[in-house]
Amino acid sequence: MKYGTTFSFCWSGGSKLLLYHYSHVEVKFIKCFFKMSSFSRSAQQWATFARSWFLIDARMQPPGKIASMCSVRLQGKHKPIYHPLSDIGDHVVVMNTRHIAFSGNKWEQKVYSSHTGYPGSFKQLTAAQMHKKDPTAIIKLAVYGMLPKNLTRRTMMQRLHLFPDDVLPEDILKNLTEELPQPREIPRKLSEYTQEERNAFPMLWTPNVSGSPGSASIRHNPLTKAPLSE
Amino acid sequence: MRKRERARRRARPGREGVRKGGRERMKERHLLLCRWVKFHIAGSAIYPRFLIGQGAVNTHCGYYECHHSCITPSGFRQAGKCLKRLFLMNEIEGVIEPTSERPQPPNPTASCPIYRWNLQNKYNYTDVLLLSQFIRSDGGMLPQRITGLCAQEHTKIAICVQMAHRAGLLPDHKPPLPVGHVPKPKSNPPLNRYLTRYSVNSVKPIYKTGLKWCKKRMSVGHSALKNNVRYSPKPLYIKH
Numbered sequence: 344m345k346y347g348t349t350f351s352f353c354w355s356g357g358s359k360l361l362l363y364h365y366s367h368v369e370v371k372f373i374k375c376f377f378k379m380s381s382f383s384r385s386a387q388q389w390a391t392f393a394r395s396w397f398l399i400d401a402r403m404q405p406p407g408k409i410a411s412m413c414s415v416r417l418q419g420k421h422k423p424i425y426h427p428l429s430d431i432g433d434h435v436v437v438m439n440t441r442h443i444a445f446s447g448n449k450w451e452q453k454v455y456s457s458h459t460g461y462p463g464s465f466k467q468l469t470a471a472q473m474h475k476k477d478p479t480a481i482i483k484l485a486v487y488g489m490l491p492k493n494l495t496r497r498t499m500m501q502r503l504h505l506f507p508d509d510v511l512p513e514d515i516l517k518n519l520t521e522e523l524p525q526p527r528e529i530p531r532k533l534s535e536y537t538q539e540e541r542n543a544f545p546m547l548w549t550p551n552v553s554g555s556p557g558s559a560s561i562r563h564n565p566l567t568k569a570p571l572s573e
Numbered sequence: 574m575r576k577r578e579r580a581r582r583r584a585r586p587g588r589e590g591v592r593k594g595g596r597e598r599m600k601e602r603h604l605l606l607c608r609w610v611k612f613h614i615a616g617s618a619i620y621p622r623f624l625i626g627q628g629a630v631n632t633h634c635g636y637y638e639c640h641h642s643c644i645t646p647s648g649f650r651q652a653g654k655c656l657k658r659l660f661l662m663n664e665i666e667g668v669i670e671p672t673s674e675r676p677q678p679p680n681p682t683a684s685c686p687i688y689r690w691n692l693q694n695k696y697n698y699t700d701v702l703l704l705s706q707f708i709r710s711d712g713g714m715l716p717q718r719i720t721g722l723c724a725q726e727h728t729k730i731a732i733c734v735q736m737a738h739r740a741g742l743l744p745d746h747k748p749p750l751p752v753g754h755v756p757k758p759k760s761n762p763p764l765n766r767y768l769t770r771y772s773v774n775s776v777k778p779i780y781k782t783g784l785k786w787c788k789k790r791m792s793v794g795h796s797a798l799k800n801n802v803r804y805s806p807k808p809l810y811i812k813h
Contacts, residue, residue, distance in 0.1 A: 403765055444765035447793035447813060451776040469778045475761055530699035530767070532742045544702040545676045547686040548721055 391424065395433045396518040400509075400525060401482065402439040405446055408526040409437060410485035417490065417499040430495065434502045436515055441478040441507040444527075445470060455484065479505035685723040693726065694801050698736035698768065701743065708734055712746040732795045739769040768794045 379387060397416055401409050412435075415421055419431035445453070453470040473480050486503055490496045504515060659665050678689040687693055696703050707715055707722070707730050714734060717727045737743050741763070750756070766773075770792050779789050790812035799809055 442765055444767055446766070446768045447791050448766075448769055448771050448773070448776040449791050449793075449813070450764050450766060451773065452779050452791045454778045454780055454782075467778075467780055471761075471764060474764070530740070530742060531701070532744055533701040533705055533746075534744055536702060541702060545678075545690070547678075547690055547692075547703070547706055550719065 392431065394431075395520045396515070397433055397435045398519050398522040399435065399437045400439055400522070401437050402442040402525075403444045403529045404525055404527050406440075406443045406482050406485050409443070410482055410489055412523060412526065413437065413482075413486045413503060414489035414499075417486070417502055427491070427495075430498070432499050432502060434504065434518070436504045436506070436511065436519065437482060438506045438509045438511060440482050440505050441474075443474075443481065450474075455480075478507035684721065685726055686721055687726045687730075688723070696730075696733065697798065697801065698733045698740065699742070700733075701737060704730060704734050704737055705743065705746070708743070708746055710746060711748040712738060712743060729797050732797050736768060736770075736795070739773070740767040741765070770795050 379390065382390065399409055399412060416435050417432045418427075419425050419429065419433065422431055424431060450471045451469060454467050455470065455473050456465070456467045458465045468476070470481060482505055483500075483503070487496070487500060490499050678686075679691055680689050683689045687696075692703070698704075707720055709715060712734075714727075714731050717724070720727075722730065734743075738746070779791065782789050792811055793813050794809070794811050796811055799811065801809070803809060
């Protein structure tokens, strides 16, 4: 396995350093112990107006929530210096878009319609069909619908990078500065619980162990023939 | 079963020398059936312990599926009957073991186990440890008369189990495939989903959603769980 490490400074929040290696994206945060106010004025201005690169893992996440997080950061609304004319949006990289999870029956019920303008070209695809055709299309359309409907939308969409799996190209990996937490908590499968956890969970009910199905509820101790009390 | 056997035995001319007594035959048959079952009396309750390989595994449910054979409810009843007979005939020894420390329910007088543990309105499809106590090994629900659940809670648990199955949270509780079945290679990998209310094959796409005031909404989750405890100020949206 090849490892490569590069460091890049991120201005946001308390300054953080980012470490990653190429085989799959692994992000660690190490808190720096110096304040941004100790920077020189030019360094502070550079840090304020720099364009960051955010990473979001969309595995088992609802695409709408991912899209809203993306749209906020593409517009620059997460920055206190926001202005719609300023073009201070950041880049957002979404990986594992193939493994998004829709709530409810939306895979079958949600329909994406399109019309090129020519007669007979009205196409309607369910979310499942759309996802099979192009695994990044659902998130792309969701983000496009959430961005402001003006000319800056196209440039913001150019700054959105979608990848169906967790394989990211080298140049994008080098640019990443921060990984955002996932919006939805992924529930654990029964097979992922350890035996100790399963034993620690109390038994809510005990079966009535007796010979015949319609037996009385009073059970007797076979040794002493005395009735058992639960 | 026994009457039929007796009639058969009477009809068949038996060899005089080799004739076995009724009790001996019964013993053989019961021993064959029970060779893998060890009977223990633990304190005030009777819990069968099934020997699998080297270790003995405690079962909390009579419908537990052990590795070598599947115990159907009738099979379990049969085993219980012959164990009782063997015990009365002094074939097996009862050993009194001290009960392990089990947590007591906070409300023991209630009839439904959910009310006994004060879990009403507090569980969801993600609480798999709770749901797995009310399901069979092939994923189906256990009957109400066995588990002791009241009607409303039984339906709620059934709904949560259904949602958990569709979300893929119970991977080991699938129905057994027929022997020698080769699964076809699937063209589409399974899609991830959660809080699915309706069966996947039964839902039709909404081609015309309608205007905002009369939109055809897609339902998420189930209205039976609308009274669940919520710790956030946002209300529970069932129609998305």
